[in-house]
Amino acid sequence: MLKHFAKVNKYLYFLLGIVIIFSVGIVYTTKVTKDEEAKIRKEMLALTQTYANVLDAGKFASLQQNLTDKENPDYKIIKDKLISIADSSKTLGIKWIYTIIPKDDQIVFSVDSILVDSPEYSDPGDVYVDANPSFINAVKKAWEIRISSITEPYTDKWGTFISTIVPIVDKENNITTSVLASDMDYKLFYQGRIDNARRLPAMVTILLLVSFSYLFFYIISIKKDRQRILALTSDIAKSKNNILDDDLRMKTIISSIGEGLIIIDRKYRIKLLNPKATELLGYKKNEILGKDLRDVVKIIKNKTELSFNEWPTEKTFITKQITTTSLEDDLSIATDKQKNYLAVTLSIAPLNNNLMGDPGEMGLVIVVRDANKDRELDRVKSGFISIASHQLRAPLTSVRWSSEILLSENSETLSKNQIDLLKEINDGIKRLCRIINILLDISRIENGKIVREKKPINLTTMTEEVLKEFSLVMGKKNLVFSSPSLQINPDLVRLDPILIKQVIFNLLANAVSYSNNNTTIEGQWAVDKEKNEVIYSIKDSGIGIPIASQSRIFSKFFRANNAMLKVSDGTGLSLAFVKDIVLSWGGRVWFETKEGEGSTFFFTIPILEN
Amino acid sequence: MENSKKVLIVEDDIHVSKVFQVQVEKAGFVAIVSEDGEEALRVLEAEKPDLVILDLMIPKKDGFEVLEEARKMPEFQKIPIVVISNLGQDTDKARALGLGATEYLVKVDFSIQEIINKIKDYLK
Numbered sequence: 196m197l198k199h200f201a202k203v204n205k206y207l208y209f210l211l212g213i214v215i216i217f218s219v220g221i222v223y224t225t226k227v228t229k230d231e232e233a234k235i236r237k238e239m240l241a242l243t244q245t246y247a248n249v250l251d252a253g254k255f256a257s258l259q260q261n262l263t264d265k266e267n268p269d270y271k272i273i274k275d276k277l278i279s280i281a282d283s284s285k286t287l288g289i290k291w292i293y294t295i296i297p298k299d300d301q302i303v304f305s306v307d308s309i310l311v312d313s314p315e316y317s318d319p320g321d322v323y324v325d326a327n328p329s330f331i332n333a334v335k336k337a338w339e340i341r342i343s344s345i346t347e348p349y350t351d352k353w354g355t356f357i358s359t360i361v362p363i364v365d366k367e368n369n370i371t372t373s374v375l376a377s378d379m380d381y382k383l384f385y386q387g388r389i390d391n392a393r394r395l396p397a398m399v400t401i402l403l404l405v406s407f408s409y410l411f412f413y414i415i416s417i418k419k420d421r422q423r424i425l426a427l428t429s430d431i432a433k434s435k436n437n438i439l440d441d442d443l444r445m446k447t448i449i450s451s452i453g454e455g456l457i458i459i460d461r462k463y464r465i466k467l468l469n470p471k472a473t474e475l476l477g478y479k480k481n482e483i484l485g486k487d488l489r490d491v492v493k494i495i496k497n498k499t500e501l502s503f504n505e506w507p508t509e510k511t512f513i514t515k516q517i518t519t520t521s522l523e524d525d526l527s528i529a530t531d532k533q534k535n536y537l538a539v540t541l542s543i544a545p546l547n548n549n550l551m552g553d554p555g556e557m558g559l560v561i562v563v564r565d566a567n568k569d570r571e572l573d574r575v576k577s578g579f580i581s582i583a584s585h586q587l588r589a590p591l592t593s594v595r596w597s598s599e600i601l602l603s604e605n606s607e608t609l610s611k612n613q614i615d616l617l618k619e620i621n622d623g624i625k626r627l628c629r630i631i632n633i634l635l636d637i638s639r640i641e642n643g644k645i646v647r648e649k650k651p652i653n654l655t656t657m658t659e660e661v662l663k664e665f666s667l668v669m670g671k672k673n674l675v676f677s678s679p680s681l682q683i684n685p686d687l688v689r690l691d692p693i694l695i696k697q698v699i700f701n702l703l704a705n706a707v708s709y710s711n712n713n714t715t716i717e718g719q720w721a722v723d724k725e726k727n728e729v730i731y732s733i734k735d736s737g738i739g740i741p742i743a744s745q746s747r748i749f750s751k752f753f754r755a756n757n758a759m760l761k762v763s764d765g766t767g768l769s770l771a772f773v774k775d776i777v778l779s780w781g782g783r784v785w786f787e788t789k790e791g792e793g794s795t796f797f798f799t800i801p802i803l804e805n
Numbered sequence: 806m807e808n809s810k811k812v813l814i815v816e817d818d819i820h821v822s823k824v825f826q827v828q829v830e831k832a833g834f835v836a837i838v839s840e841d842g843e844e845a846l847r848v849l850e851a852e853k854p855d856l857v858i859l860d861l862m863i864p865k866k867d868g869f870e871v872l873e874e875a876r877k878m879p880e881f882q883k884i885p886i887v888v889i890s891n892l893g894q895d896t897d898k899a900r901a902l903g904l905g906a907t908e909y910l911v912k913v914d915f916s917i918q919e920i921i922n923k924i925k926d927y928l929k
Contacts, residue, residue, distance in 0.1 A: 580894065581892055581894055581897065584891065584892065584893050584894070585862055585890075585891045585892050588891035588893070588911070588912060588913040589818060589821075589891050589912075591913050592821060592891060592912045592913045593818070593820045593821060593824075595913060595916070596821075596824050596916070596917040597820075597824070599916050599917055599918065600824065600827075600828075600917060603918065628913050628914065631913075632893070632914075635893065639894070
C-alpha cells in the first residue's frame with residue numbers, strides 16, 4: 196500500500212512541478228506582455244506628444260475644417276510637417292498620422308498626412324465615418340479635457356489599428372486647437388512587438404518544462420538503476436562469498452585428503468598439489484608449482500626408470516579413461532629431495548580443463564598412494580593366510596597319518612567296525628583338507644593373490660582331460676557325456692590353466708553328483724562374437740535347484756535342501772569357488788534350472804582383444 | 806639293513822617327526838631327526854645324509870634359510886632335499902623351488918605311504 200502510495204506520490208510531484216513551472220511561466224509571460232504593452236503605449240504617447248509639440252498649435256486656429264483650408268497657407272505648412280512626421284514614423288509602425296477635431300458627435304478630419312491623390316486621403320472637413328466609439332471618446336477627451344490616451348484596438352476598412360490621441364494645445368492662448376492621432380498597425384506592429392516580447396519567457400517556460408521532465412525521469416531512472424546496481428552488488432557479494440566458501444571447502448577437502456593429489460595440464464605443468472603430495476615428493480609447494488612434473492619426479496618400474504611415454508599418465512591422456520596401477524605393477528617414484536624410492540600406486544583421471552583457464556585443454560588428476568601401507572597390509576594378509584593354512588593343516592596331518600598307520604598296520608587285529616571307523620576318520624580328514632584347500636584358494640583369489648602365468652588354452656582338450664577324471668563315477672551311474680565338437684582357437688583366451696581346469700572340474704563334478712542314473716550330461720563351448728566372449732554350458736538332467744535356493748546357490752557353504760539329500764557330504768564351496776574364479780578373469784557365471792528336471796550352468800571367458 | 810642310506814628329517818613337530826622316523830626306518834633307512842634349523846645345518850655337515858626331508862616352519866632358522874645355506878655348500882648341492890610343509894602358498898612353493906628344493910609336497914595332501922614311496926624313489 197505504502198509502495199503504491201509512494202509511486203503515486205512520485206508522479207504527483209511530477210505533475211505538481213509541471214503545474215508550477217507552467218503557472219510561473221504564464222505569470223511571467225503575462226507580466227512581460229503587460230510590460231511590453233505599457234512600454235509601447237508609453238512610447239506611442241511620448242512619440243505622438245513629441246509630434247504634437249512639433250506642430251505649431253497656433254496655426255490650427257485658422258483652419259475651418261472645410262475645403263477652403265486647402266488654400267490656407269497654414270494648412271499647407273501643417274500638412275508638410277505631418278507628411279515629414281509620417282515618413283519618419285513609418286519604421287516605428289505608425290501607419291497614419293493626422294489631425295482631427297470632434298464636431299457634434301462625429302470626428303472630422305482637419306489635416307491629413309496622406310497625399311491628395313491617394314485613395315486613403317481625406318479632405319479637411321471629411322467626416323471620419325468609421326470612427327469607432329472608443330476612438331471618438333478618446334478624441335473628445337483630448338479636445339475637451341486635454342487628456343492624451345490610446346484607444347483599444349479597432350478594425351475599420353483600412354485594417355486593425357491602435358490609435359494614440361494627443362491634444363494640440365496653443366499654450367499661449369490656452370486653447371486646444373486640434374487633436375493629433377497616430378495610428379499603429381495593431382497586428383503587424385503592436386501585436387508583433389508583444390509576440391516578440393513573449394517569445395523569450397515562453398521559450399524559457401517550455402525549456403524549463405522539458406528540462407524538468409527530463410530531469411525528473413532521469414532521476415527516477417537513476418534511482419531504478421541504482422537499486423538494480425545495489426541488488427546486483429549484493430548478489431555479487433553473496434556469490435563471491437559462496438565462491439569463497441566453496442573455495443575454502445574445496446581447499447580444506449583437498450588438504451585433508453590422505454593421499455597425494457596432483458593436478459597437471461597437458462604439458463605436465465603442476466597446477467595444484469595438496470600437502471600430502473608435497474610430503475610424498477619432498478618439495479615445498481611453491482618450489483614446484485608450475486614446473487614440469489617430469490623434471491621433478493622419476494617413475495621407476497621394477498628398478499628401471501620409465502621413459503616419459505611409458506608413464507601411465509600418457510595412457511590417460513590418450514584414452515581419456517581413468518588409469519590405475521596396483522601393487523603388482525611395482526611402481527616407485529623418486530625425487531631429488533627423497534633419499535629412497537617411494538613405492539606407490541597411482542590413480543590417474545582425465546580432467547576437463549575449463550577450470551584451469553584453458554577451455555578444451557585436457558589435464559590430469561593424479562592420486563598418489565603410498566604403497567608401503569598397502570604392501571604391509573598385503574604382507575599381513577599373506578601372512579595370515581599362510582599361518583592359517585599351516586595351523587589348520589598341521590593337526591590334520593597328524594590325525595591323517597596316524598589313522599593311516601593304524602589302518603595299514605593293524606588291519607588284522609582290528610575289528611571290522613574299528614576299521615570302518617578309522618576309514619571314516621580318514622575320509623573326514625580328507626574332506627576337511629579339501630575344504631581348507633578350497634577356502635584358502637578362495638581367500639587368495641579374493642585377495643588377488645593368485646597370480647599365475649596366463650596362457651592360451653585349448654579348451655576342448657582341457658574339457659576332455661577333466662572328463663577323464665570322472666570316467667569311473669560316470670561309469671557307475673551310467674552317465675553319458677555329450678559334447679558337440681567345436682574347436683575353439685586357443686589364442687582367443689589367456690587364462691591360468693589351473694583355474695580354468697578347476698572351474699570345469701567343479702561344474703562337471705556337480706553335474707555328475709546331482710544327475711540321476713542313466714542320464715546325459717551335455718557340455719558345449721561356443722563363441723559369441725557380438726559380446727566378444729567364449730561361453731561354456733554344462734547341462735544335466737539332475738535334481739535342479741529349488742526356487743527358494745536359487746539366489747544363494749553361489750554363496751559359500753550354501754547347499755540346497757534337495758542337494759543335501761542327494762549328496763550328504765558336499766562342502767557347499769565348489770560353486771562359490773567357480774564364481775570367484777570366473778569373476779577374477781572378468782567373466783560371468785549364471786544358470787538356468789527347473790527343480791526335478793535339471794540345471795544348465797554357464798560361464799564366459801572374455802576374448803582377448805586383437 | 807637293505808641299505809644304510811641316511812635320511813635327515815628336519816621337523817619340529819614331535820608327533821610328525823616320530824611318524825616320519827618310524828616309517829623311514831621301516832623302509833630300511835637310517836633316520837636322523839633335527840628339531841630346528843641351526844641343528845639341521847650342524848647335523849647336515851656332520852652326518853652327510855643322502856636325503857633331507859625339510860619342514861619350512863621350524864625354529865631358529867627356517868627351512869628357507871636352511872635350504873639356501875645347504876645349497877651353498879658344494880657337497881650338498883645335489884642331494885635330494887624334499888620340502889614337506891603345510892605352507893601351501895604358491896609363493897612359498899616358488900621360493901623353495903627357487904632356492905633349490907628338489908620337490909615341494911604339502912604335508913596334509915599326501916598319505917605317509919605316498920611320502921615314503923617318494924623317498925624310496927629318490928634313494929634308489
